[in-house]
Amino acid sequence: MAGHLTHWGVFEADSDGERLTSVRPWRGDPEPMALIDNVASAQHHRTRIDQPYVRRGWLEQGPGPARRGDEPFVPVSWETAVGLLSGELGRVYREHGAESVYGGSYGWASAGRFHHAQSQVHRFLNCLGGYVRHVNSYSLGASSVLLPHVIADMSVLDGHATAKSVLVENTELMVAFGGLSPKNSAVSQGGVSRHNTRTWIGAARARGCRFVSISPLRDDIPAEAQAEWLAPRPGSDAALMVALAQVLDAEGLADNDFLDRYTVGYARFAGYLRGERDGVVKGPEWAAPITGLAAGTIRALARDMAAARTMVTVSWSLQRAEHGEQPLWLGVVLAAMLGQIGLPGGGFGHGYGSTAHVGEAACAYSVPRFPQGRNGVDTFIPVARISDMLLSPGADYDYDGRTLTYPDIRLVYWCGGNPFHHHQDLARLRAAFARPETVVVHDAFWTATARHADIVLPATMSIERDDYGAGQNDRVFFPMPALTRPHGQARDDFAIFAELAETLGVGKEFTEGRTAQEWLRQLYREWQTHRGDEVPDFEVFWDSEQLELPIPDPDQVLFARFRSDPERFPLATPSGRIEIFSETIEGFGYPDCPGHPVWMEPEEWLGGRAAAQFPLQLIANQPRTKLHSQLDIGAHSRSAKIGGREPVRLHPDDAGARGIGDGDIVRIFNDRGSCLAGVVVDDGVRVGVAQLSTGAWYDPDPADPSFCRHGNPNVLTSDRGTSRLSQGCTGQLALVEIERFAGTVPELAVDRPPAIS
Numbered sequence: 109m110a111g112h113l114t115h116w117g118v119f120e121a122d123s124d125g126e127r128l129t130s131v132r133p134w135r136g137d138p139e140p141m142a143l144i145d146n147v148a149s150a151q152h153h154r155t156r157i158d159q160p161y162v163r164r165g166w167l168e169q170g171p172g173p174a175r176r177g178d179e180p181f182v183p184v185s186w187e188t189a190v191g192l193l194s195g196e197l198g199r200v201y202r203e204h205g206a207e208s209v210y211g212g213s214y215g216w217a218s219a220g221r222f223h224h225a226q227s228q229v230h231r232f233l234n235c236l237g238g239y240v241r242h243v244n245s246y247s248l249g250a251s252s253v254l255l256p257h258v259i260a261d262m263s264v265l266d267g268h269a270t271a272k273s274v275l276v277e278n279t280e281l282m283v284a285f286g287g288l289s290p291k292n293s294a295v296s297q298g299g300v301s302r303h304n305t306r307t308w309i310g311a312a313r314a315r316g317c318r319f320v321s322i323s324p325l326r327d328d329i330p331a332e333a334q335a336e337w338l339a340p341r342p343g344s345d346a347a348l349m350v351a352l353a354q355v356l357d358a359e360g361l362a363d364n365d366f367l368d369r370y371t372v373g374y375a376r377f378a379g380y381l382r383g384e385r386d387g388v389v390k391g392p393e394w395a396a397p398i399t400g401l402a403a404g405t406i407r408a409l410a411r412d413m414a415a416a417r418t419m420v421t422v423s424w425s426l427q428r429a430e431h432g433e434q435p436l437w438l439g440v441v442l443a444a445m446l447g448q449i450g451l452p453g454g455g456f457g458h459g460y461g462s463t464a465h466v467g468e469a470a471c472a473y474s475v476p477r478f479p480q481g482r483n484g485v486d487t488f489i490p491v492a493r494i495s496d497m498l499l500s501p502g503a504d505y506d507y508d509g510r511t512l513t514y515p516d517i518r519l520v521y522w523c524g525g526n527p528f529h530h531h532q533d534l535a536r537l538r539a540a541f542a543r544p545e546t547v548v549v550h551d552a553f554w555t556a557t558a559r560h561a562d563i564v565l566p567a568t569m570s571i572e573r574d575d576y577g578a579g580q581n582d583r584v585f586f587p588m589p590a591l592t593r594p595h596g597q598a599r600d601d602f603a604i605f606a607e608l609a610e611t612l613g614v615g616k617e618f619t620e621g622r623t624a625q626e627w628l629r630q631l632y633r634e635w636q637t638h639r640g641d642e643v644p645d646f647e648v649f650w651d652s653e654q655l656e657l658p659i660p661d662p663d664q665v666l667f668a669r670f671r672s673d674p675e676r677f678p679l680a681t682p683s684g685r686i687e688i689f690s691e692t693i694e695g696f697g698y699p700d701c702p703g704h705p706v707w708m709e710p711e712e713w714l715g716g717r718a719a720a721q722f723p724l725q726l727i728a729n730q731p732r733t734k735l736h737s738q739l740d741i742g743a744h745s746r747s748a749k750i751g752g753r754e755p756v757r758l759h760p761d762d763a764g765a766r767g768i769g770d771g772d773i774v775r776i777f778n779d780r781g782s783c784l785a786g787v788v789v790d791d792g793v794r795v796g797v798a799q800l801s802t803g804a805w806y807d808p809d810p811a812d813p814s815f816c817r818h819g820n821p822n823v824l825t826s827d828r829g830t831s832r833l834s835q836g837c838t839g840q841l842a843l844v845e846i847e848r849f850a851g852t853v854p855e856l857a858v859d860r861p862p863a864i865s
């Protein structure tokens with residue numbers, strides 16, 4: 109029996125050497141998650157990649173642009189695969205240079221720090237001269253660019269958020285834009301040891317904290333919160349926040365001492381609230397028809413916020429949308445007007461409820477990681493501009509005050525991510541994936557991305573290799589000894605890269621002469637020496653269940669030092685203060701992101717013209733029964749499917765108006781594409797909203813790649829950036845229509861391997 113860390117929790121398992129015979133939540137987890145059930149059921153599923161494969165056309169005609177995604181694959185030996193791939197890498201680096209290789213390889217891969225897939229592929233490509241990389245994430249595209257201009261880097265807001273323990277003791281009112289979702293806080297990058305969402309929210313409530321959840325879904329906050337539920341039109345939060353700010357301003361409730369001492373630019377913003385330029389006072393009466401909330405509700409909420417110790421928290425989802433910068437910036441501004449930033453339990457939070465780690469106090473030491481080396485290429489893209497890059501080499505685009513140019517990519521290397529899960533407008537991505545000369549994918553499963561590759565290499569799952577790991581701000585460091593042998597001919601990414609590197613003459617640079625086991629020891633020992641305190645030797649750690657990490661300030665309060673002395677501890681913004689108006693951003697001159705936050709109508713929302721044709725707001729949020737697309741064929745994920753399709757939730761009025769009932773298979777569509785889904789009728793969904801979470805493996809109709817038979821919402825979402833400032837992903841919201849699916853429901857193909865010839 110041994111424990112194993114995943115991004116969604118720790119489990120203990122018995123194994124017969126080949127498979128897990130029983131899986132139980134780790135004894136230390138007070139709120140274990142059923143997501144752990146996906147692992148054992150997926151391990152030997154027929155969609156597991158059992159050996160290396162090459163796309164037939166690539167094998168026969170060689171590298172070049174091609175319609176990828178529907179040709180058969182040819183099984184090849186490891187020797188052949190390594191020979192072909194090293195030859196092709198050699199050719200591309202020689203003929204086109206490192207700037208023609210896209211190795212950004214975005215994705216979550218698996219927990220375990222040494223076998224972290226992105227670190228592996230980045231180090232390998234760096235040994236060859238480097239690669240075009242990505243910056244930022246799908247999670248926080250707008251946040252990572254906007255917030256450093258306005259208040260602080262994401263690492264501060266993320267890693268040093270006021271601790272949940274402090275909220276439990278001090279917060280009187282928690283206003284949660286986007287809720288505090290129990291499904292999201294099941295997960296954290298790198299792993300979660302002790303889930304605590306229901307516990308801390310229940311404790312805060314028992315002490316008297318009032319929760320207001322502002323979200324299209326009632327279950328975006330746990331029942332323990334006994335929350336009041338406000339459901340404005342999705343995408344209209346900025347208007348609601350502007351109106352809340354207007355009430356504070358007009359009724360003398362804004363904390364002027366705080367605004368004077370700790371912020372810049374309030375006067376400009378107040379002029380906007382007061383309608384000094386356009387004659388429109390942006391109060392509750394103005395916001396009511398935009399948001400669909402009653403003016404009285406908005407006014408009362410603003411007054412309550414000013415009267416209590418209030419935490420304004422904005423979920424990450426709000427910025428994963430058109431103009432996603434605005435509600436985020438307004439959240440900061442509202443908190444600044446309330447004057448409680450830096451006080452226990454008050455102020456601003458970003459992502460309580462978005463993942464498990466936000467609100468966990470920072471550990472003294474992060475755990476060892478595999479060094480990636482130096483990238484010889486400077487060129488990068490904001491991560492969600494992948495299709496634009498592949499489709500438009502040489503084109504210019506705006507980003508954070510700069511004009512950048514897309515490189516000309518010949519080879520795409522993906523290891524540990526699934527762009528045919530994560531990217532928007534999948535028909536367009538498929539066209540983009542037809543452009544490179546070669547696409548290489550390592551994965552454990554025949555995901556849609558593997559099916560769009562030329563060379564497919566089978567990776568081990570984390571249960572099949574020795575590793576160790578801990579999540580960000582998670583206080584438990586786990587040894588992760590292999591629980592079973594690898595499936596089929598699967599190899600660790602490290603072993604694959606080690607052999608490729610050897611063949612390409614950079615073996616020594618990549619491995620430094622160490623095996624994986626030797627690396628684990630070496631990295632641990634380096635870590636041990638750099639730590640000031642007593643840490644057990646590797647051998648002791650490896651044989652133990654876990655190692656608890658020290659937490660220097662368990663009751664951390666975000667920006668407490670800044671509040672105590674803003675001259676001595678200024679923020680890293682240009683003014684050193686919170687920027688309600690940013691000269692820098694104003695100076696960029698972007699019409700879609702002016703110098704202070706505003707309400708800007710998105711194109712796809714229920715209040716706009718496009719809603720006449722597509723009258724339902726699709727919420728493409730994170731899935732409850734899995735992490736992204738991972739292990740979608742696992743037992744827990746499958747248990748939620750309807751007729752094998754991803755569930756879509758609809759309000760009874762919207763279902764009734766379309767003659768749709770529980771369990772029906774429907775077609776969801778807009779101008780970009782369509783997909784099937786199985787209906788769940790639920791009055792916990794706002795009227796006018798259809799919730800189809802991400803994660804169903806993309807299963808395109810062979811005749812029409814914009815039609816997914818399985819229920820991947822990214823055939824419907826739009827591939828446009830949040831704004832020219834941050835170019836973040838806008839996948840959360842889109843407009844759609846839904847109809848009952850007429851005819852015979854087509855069989856799925858993505859739950860079996862592709863055609864093998």
Ligand SMILES: Nc1nc2c(c(=O)[nH]1)N[C@H]1C(S)=C(S)[C@@H](COP(=O)(O)OP(=O)(O)OC[C@H]3O[C@@H](n4cnc5c(=O)[nH]c(N)nc54)[C@H](O)[C@@H]3O)O[C@H]1N2
Binds near residue numbers: 225736
């Ligand atoms: N419409 C819409 N789209 C979204 C979002 C949204 O809100 N709406 N959210 C976005 C967000 S926030 C994110 S983070 C992305 C997530 O997108 P991804 O991180 O790309 O999604 P995953 O399904 O986690 O992909 C990880 C892949 O790595 C594979 N893998 C696991 N372990 C290993 C390993 O050790 N080696 C190798 N080689 N492979 C491994 C898994 O099998 C899986 O295929 O999706 C984004 N997409």
Ligand SMILES: Nc1nc2c(c(=O)[nH]1)N[C@H]1C(S)=C(S)[C@@H](COP(=O)(O)OP(=O)(O)OC[C@H]3O[C@@H](n4cnc5c(=O)[nH]c(N)nc54)[C@H](O)[C@@H]3O)O[C@H]1N2
Binds near residue numbers: 323344462728840
């Ligand atoms: N179970 C599970 N947990 C996960 C993940 C997963 O795949 N599965 N993924 C992880 C990752 S990578 C990330 S980045 C985080 C993401 O964390 P978030 O971005 O916070 O998560 P989402 O589920 O996309 O969105 C949260 C909620 O926001 C609400 N919402 C959507 N649009 C609007 C809007 O316009 N206004 C308001 N007020 N609310 C809105 C939706 O109802 C949605 O349920 O989750 C992490 N946690």
Ligand SMILES: [Mo]
Binds near residue numbers: 245246247248
């Ligand atoms: Mo994410």
